[in-house]
Each structure stands twice: as C-alpha cells, then as structure tokens.
Amino acid sequence: MGYSNILVAVDLTEEADEVIAxxxxxxxxxxxxxxxxxxxxxxxxxxxxxDMAPVTSGAVAFExxxxxxxKKQLAELASVYKVEAGDVHVALGxxxxxVRNVAEEQKVDLIVIGTHGRHGLGLLLGSTANAVxxxxxxxxxxxxxxxxxxx
Numbered sequence: 001m002g003y004s005n006i007l008v009a010v011d012l013t014e015e016a017d018e019v020i021a022x023x024x025x026x027x028x029x030x031x032x033x034x035x036x037x038x039x040x041x042x043x044x045x046x047x048x049x050x051d052m053a054p055v056t057s058g059a060v061a062f063e064x065x066x067x068x069x070x071k072k073q074l075a076e077l078a079s080v081y082k083v084e085a086g087d088v089h090v091a092l093g094x095x096x097x098x099v100r101n102v103a104e105e106q107k108v109d110l111i112v113i114g115t116h117g118r119h120g121l122g123l124l125l126g127s128t129a130n131a132v133x134x135x136x137x138x139x140x141x142x143x144x145x146x147x148x149x150x151x
Contacts, residue, residue: 003030003139007108009037009099009132012073015145017080019114022143024081026112035106036078037089039098040066067092096131103136115142 008023010016020036027034043063070090078088091098103111115129133140 003027003032003110005035005106005108006030006032006110006112007035007037007099007103007106008112009039009095009102010074010077010114011095011128012038012070012077015114016077018145019112019143020077020081020083022141023112024083026110026141032110033087034081034083035087035089035102035108036074036081036083037091037099037102038070038074039091039093039095040070041095042092063092095128096135099128099132100135103138108138110139110141111136112141112143114145 003026006023006027008020010019016038023036024034026032040063067090071088074088074090075085078085089102091102099111099113102108111132113129113132129140129142133142
C-alpha cells in the first residue's frame, strides 16, 4: 500500500527529530506530501482542577506566546526535512483531537506519531498515540522513540 499524504505529529521535545525523520524518510520513499503538526495544550487543561478564573487574561497571553514559540520551533524543525511552510500546523487543544482534526482537514492517508512505549505491557502506546489510533479512518504509524544517551 502506498501513501500520498502523510501527517507527522510531534510534541517538540528532543525526540521530535527522531519522529519527523522517520516520517520524512517514508514520505520520500513513497513520493508523498509531508505535513507536520504540534499541539499546544490549553493552560486550563494543563492545570485541570485548579480555579483558573483569577488568571484568565494571563492565561490567554501565555497560550498565545506558547503558540508562537511552537510555530517557530516546528517551522525550524520542518524546514530541515523540507516540509513546506503551508504544511506546518500548530493547534491549541487536546492533542489527539487536534491531530484527528488536521488529519481529516488535510485528507491524510497516514499519521506518524511517536511513542515512548514505557507504560508496561498493557499500554503499548502512549495515551495520545492510542487516542489518535482509535479515532481516525487512516493508517497510523507509531515510531518507537529511543531514549537519548546522555553522557
């Protein structure tokens, strides 16, 4: 089966390069278009359960800054792998939901996402990768992230 439109979803940690490299290699091999995305979690989601009302205006400014930083980081990473600027997406929301939304909007036939796989035998995929897998009509490739060797 060949792919023509691949979406790689990364979290902009140091492991993101490993995931986007795998997606870029597959896209090149398949002659497919490659899009890249990341998701910024809303501040209220990160600090769920806390009363965020007193910091609402600050939260909005923080989220805007986080989105701008994510756009810059993802654009730099994507440029290394020749992803066109128009194919770089940053969303604010729940990661799995936003990945599924962009995949549907872009009509992708493969989503590439990283997974640490260190959650035990019962949870072979991370929660985001698992949620993406069970909510899309296209194929999903989970790239096993290898721990960085720090000396």
